[in-house]
Amino acid sequence: MISSNGVLYELDYAEKMIAENRRLNHDKRIHFVVSDIIDLPLPPQTCDVIICFSCFPHFPEKEKALRAMKKVLKEKGWIAVAHFNSSEELNNHHRKSNPAVRNDTLPSENAVKQLFSSSGFMIDTFIDEPGFYLLLAQRSGLCK
Numbered sequence: 001m002i003s004s005n006g007v008l009y010e011l012d013y014a015e016k017m018i019a020e021n022r023r024l025n026h027d028k029r030i031h032f033v034v035s036d037i038i039d040l041p042l043p044p045q046t047c048d049v050i051i052c053f054s055c056f057p058h059f060p061e062k063e064k065a066l067r068a069m070k071k072v073l074k075e076k077g078w079i080a081v082a083h084f085n086s087s088e089e090l091n092n093h094h095r096k097s098n099p100a101v102r103n104d105t106l107p108s109e110n111a112v113k114q115l116f117s118s119s120g121f122m123i124d125t126f127i128d129e130p131g132f133y134l135l136l137a138q139r140s141g142l143c144k
Contacts, residue, residue: 009033009042037065042072049078056081057090057104066119073139079121083133090133106133 010025011033012018018032035041037059050069059065069079083090087106094101107115109128112135116123121137 007031009047011035011037011040013037038068040068040072044071045074045077046072047077048074049080052079052081054083056083057094057106058101062107062115063119066116066121070120070139075139077139078124079137079139081133081135084131086130086133087128089130 006029008027008030010018010021010030012021013034013036015034018034022032033041037055038061050073052069056062066079073079083106085093087108091105094104106112109126113123113126116135116137120140122140123135123137125134125136127134
């Protein structure tokens with residue numbers, strides 16, 4: 001639920017996804033944005049929280065994506081990467097799936113922790129278990 005003065009930016013690079021979600025959601029506080037994650041059209045330090053639900057494996061340039069998200073997060077803002085599958089389940093599904101997503105995987109625990117750390121985030125929580133994946137991190141330092 002969005003507070004009465006809150007704003008939710010829903011971002012997707014697929015125009016059809018945004019059109020469908022706009023059709024289903026009429027709350028004036030939701031702003032629908034068609035954009036690539038690397039080209040976020042938001043001013044610096046706009047967001048308190050970013051939720052990457054079932055999308056992080058599909059970012060071809062994960063480090064650039066994290067840096068773009070860091071720029072729009074406020075100081076001490078949070079980012080969550082979440083899935084209803086473990087990394088193993090998700091990666092196996094993608095490998096067996098459509099060739100377009102075959103290489104869209106979640107990095108190993110060590111690799112993802114290094115990626116977030118080098119991109120300016122401090123990891124608070126990391127859960128990777130059957131049926132659930134969550135990485136919760138806080139923005140640290142000044143934007144690069």
